[in-house]
Amino acid sequence: QKEVEQDPGPLSVPEGAIVSLNCTYSNSAFQYFMWYRQYSRKGPELLMYTYSSGNKEDGRFTAQVDKSSKYISLFIRDSQPSDSATYLCAMSGRDNYGQNFVFGPGTRLSVLP
Amino acid sequence: SAVISQKPSRDICQRGTSLTIQCQVDSQVTMMFWYRQQPGQSLTLIATANQGSEATYESGFVIDKFPISRPNLTFSTLTVSNMSPEDSSIYLCSARQYTDTQYFGPGTRLTVL
Numbered sequence: 001q002k003e004v005e006q007d008p009g010p011l012s013v014p015e016g017a018i019v020s021l022n023c024t025y026s027n028s029a030f031q032y033f034m035w036y037r038q039y040s041r042k043g044p045e046l047l048m049y050t051y052s053s054g055n056k057e058d059g060r061f062t063a064q065v066d067k068s069s070k071y072i073s074l075f076i077r078d079s080q081p082s083d084s085a086t087y088l089c090a091m092s093g094r095d096n097y098g099q100n101f102v103f104g105p106g107t108r109l110s111v112l113p
Numbered sequence: 114s115a116v117i118s119q120k121p122s123r124d125i126c127q128r129g130t131s132l133t134i135q136c137q138v139d140s141q142v143t144m145m146f147w148y149r150q151q152p153g154q155s156l157t158l159i160a161t162a163n164q165g166s167e168a169t170y171e172s173g174f175v176i177d178k179f180p181i182s183r184p185n186l187t188f189s190t191l192t193v194s195n196m197s198p199e200d201s202s203i204y205l206c207s208a209r210q211y212t213d214t215q216y217f218g219p220g221t222r223l224t225v226l
Contacts, residue, residue: 043217
């Protein structure tokens with residue numbers, strides 16, 4: 001089992017739709033959960049950062065973490081064509097082997113006007 | 114957050130030559146990393162750049178091929194040595210501050226002919 005799994009997409013939605021992006025993970029030591037947005041030919045940009053379980057909202061973006069299910073989500077409301085990008089989940093924590101920081105493979109999202 | 118710049122932003126190189134990529138962070142950071150990203154793929158960690166000591170390389174990456182320097186807390190270089198077309202990729206520098214989040218530079222797009 002991979003440490004972090006994420007549907008690579010591509011995911012195409014019409015403008016204005018609610019988008020749900022998800023990741024599952026296997027390492028219970030993960031405590032910090034992040035979502036990055038990467039536009040084509042650019043470096044990843046930190047979008048959301050959450051510690052432990054719970055929800056965090058920032059404008060049209062909501063991040064959810066369910067540590068009991070080892071499942072994290074990013075919701076995008078009222079999606080816009082400018083949201084078209086690849087979204088990578090990432091998580092980190094300290095286990096017996098030290099600091100562990102892992103990225104998901106990314107989901108490619110297209111928001112169609 | 115940390116703002117990270119990379120030079121060069123892109124380069125086209127001949128087989129057998131070497132290229133050094135520079136990474137500058139606008140504030141002192143605890144850790145710096147180098148990643149590679151093939152087109153359409155996720156991030157692959159090359160190494161952790163340690164300040165004042167040898168870098169820590171991931172499996173499949175060796176110092177002779179990817180020598181790394183980190184002379185202080187805000188600067189690092191990655192050299193891609195004896196390049197071949199298989200080294201064509203985007204190389205990304207990232208940095209971690211006090212929290213367990215990482216910030217990325219814009220990347221260096223390398224094409225080896």
